[in-house]
Amino acid sequence: MIWWRPKSEGEFQIVKEVHFWTTSKERERERERERERERKMKKIILLTVLALLLAMSLVAIGCPAPQVVPDEPAAVPLRAALERMRVATTTSLYDTGLWAHLEPMFEEEFGVELDILYAGTGIALEWGRRGDVHAIATHARAREEKFVAEGYGVERVVFAYNYFLIVGPADDPAGIKGLSPEEAFKRLMETGAGRFVSRGDDSGTHGKEKAIWREAGFDYEVVRDAEWYIEAGRGMGPTLVMASEEQAYTLADMGTFLAFKADLDLVPLVTEGDILLNVYSVIAICPERRPRTNIKMANNLIDFLTSPATQRLIGLYGVEEHGMALFTPAAGMDGK
Amino acid sequence: MTEIWQGFVKAIELIVSLDPEVMDVAWRSLRISAASTILASLICIPIGGLIHFRSFRGKRILINIIQTFYSFPTVAIGLLVFLMISRAGPLGFLGILFTPTAMILGQMVLITPILLGLTISALSGVDKAIRDTSISLGATEFQAIWAIIKEARYAVMAAVTMGFGRAISEVGCALMVGGNIRGFTRIMTTAIALETTRGELELAIALGIILISLALIINVALNIIQQRYT
């Protein structure tokens, strides 16, 4: 169907003339105002976004205000503004709970927030080398001495020691009970009876284990290929738990063993031998090598650990719970 | 079996009694993951919009790469971020390693691919006519992108929720760049990892319950959002 109503020409003309004179000028002004508004909007949006990002970052950085320890509520509001000091410690010290015991005392005395990072000696040393921590507390003499010699550490300060021990299942399939550490390892290698769980994490304990294998006359690379040899790749606590599960032998530090003993199905088998001595020392990171380090606080920590009061506390730590001390205070003693 | 049961009962006690340590760790987890999700969203959603909006050479490949990074191992991200912000690294001057800021940064890097990728696919679901309509109505490029994002708001919210889920549940990166410092950078996942190895099972189970409940809430929310969306 085709049908149309042509529009009158006149109507079209009038429309054209009446409206456009007035509106086009108004429109021009309106557009100018719009552009102005838009410029303002852009600025506002940009500023808002920036302010938002800034605020969030501040919140993020400011959010540390920790409220863990319920018995010192008064300190909470102040803490956000406190100085922070960072120490990397070996897992054997951390897992015994010694650090958690000493931390509040140090923080109170020096008005600092002590951040304790736990890791194997290898990683702790690496963090120190990179300048990510201000002090390290480890137990691997040779590597510590090398660390100081390379200029990363100021000085190796001994503050405690205890002994390593070889633990294993009560039935002792390889029959190592009462032997010297070197003899015991020889026995393990020769009989191949029972299994051995190694830390396998480049920690101080792992280093000690390798040293014993060397003293016993074996190449560590050969030992680790043995079928009965398991590398856990974890901290002292988990390694002990694993050895208990597997009913295997392992080398452990006295402190951690005592701290975990209740949950373990393991008994001490080899406890005597010079090589089993386990010396803990603390090293401040050298400010000449790593300028951003907090050497003042690192020195405070060393002074704190070697002070008579703290030394006494270290000597008493664990007596109540385990019936014997986990560590022997050793401030002022040299390396061995 | 009794051990698990006892642990479970004690864990419930810890939660019900609002144990300060459990609450502190859970609250920090939430704060850090929320911060990283919000910051990453503020960056990723507009960029995702821009990638969706513009056509350029290699766009397909870029999207493929982004999607590949969805399941990038968290420890690898952790290592990368560690190397960047360690004192000896290029961003070492910031001094943020082993702080919550570092964890937020790590989680942001971690969830960026998910946020970007899911934002892009959320926006792809929007009718192209929406974009033409907003442009023809005088929107600038960013206003048009914003209009598209608003159209896909439920799918974008789902993307953000997914990002948050991944952020709060990861452990590798948080451990490497946060250091699991008690009262400072210890969050639920790192606490669970530590307490389990120490045999402190009650605490680990309590935190695990909170984390699972959170995951459940997130999933339910996600489902509701998606139902409304489709």
Next chain:
Amino acid sequence: MFLLEVANLSRKYGKKEVLKGIDLRVERGEVVALIGPTGAGKTTILRLLDLLDPPTAGKIYFAGEDVTHSPRLKLETRRRMALVFQKPVVFKASVHDNIAYALKVRGHNRRDISAKVSSMLNTVDLADYRNRNAQTLSGGEAQRVALARAMITQPEMLLLDEPTANLDPLSTSMIENLIQRFNREYATTIIMATHDMAQGQRLAHRIAVLMNGELMQIGKPGEIFSRPRNMKVAEFVGVENIIKGTISSNDGGVVTVDVDGNTIEGISDYRAGEEVSVCVRPEDITLALSRTSSSARNSFPARIKLIASSGPLVRVELGCGFPLVVLLTRRSAEEMGLQIGKDVYASFKATAAHIIGEAGV
């Protein structure tokens, strides 16, 4: 000065030429209908005019300025026009927010937006739907929202892409009324694509026929329908009587066309011997029961083959050596007592016979 001037506008998609050298000038306040079959390039031309897609060649001048590729003018120019799509598109938001969108992106304040939207809601008769989710609206309502959303800024030029293509008759007439109102009240220049010729005739001051990407003819609706430029246009605009023949003589502009022995007289410049088509509009033909001495130069005895109702009219098909369709009012059909098989005389004036050459012009 023309509000819109388009010169040699072309667009290719890959190798396919969708638009071929379009030239078009539109005055302020004018309504131009783009008509053409599906795929003729109507949507493409509107998208180019709205600067959504860039042309492959050619220029677009808006208010005298070349806006074809200028990034500076792109947004500004776009903000002086608006495009409504064929498929009603609404944002996932309330009716109010949909209509407010163009003002929002231009940074108007809340009070201004609220006032303008309220007035526009009344105009499009959707005041009760203000807070409804726009996605729950019917097609016709959604298209009204789309139209309101486009008109809220009172753009100088409104582009409409088949705005009533998928709507029911009632919605269609509402939309058409709105289009007319906007043109009258705001003097908005409107370019609308449609495949509905009747709609083009109802709304447009001028009609442009687009076929296969080419602008075939542009002119006043009467012109297009009574004097299509070539066969394609004639067929598309629905000229029902297209009679092929050969010009036998041309006497000072009055030609005689030989159609299988019959002769039709018409006005044309074609010379004798040329093959032509004669177009006669059905409503220009009169029927009589006997041969009358009317002024009509063409009169043929014919027999009625078919009678059909067509709305208020009656459509009669005749045979008179060639087929002929005639439209007349129901009353005159009844008065003459027309029925199939009856013999009548069909007459039309020489000026009613529009003659098209084979090649077209």
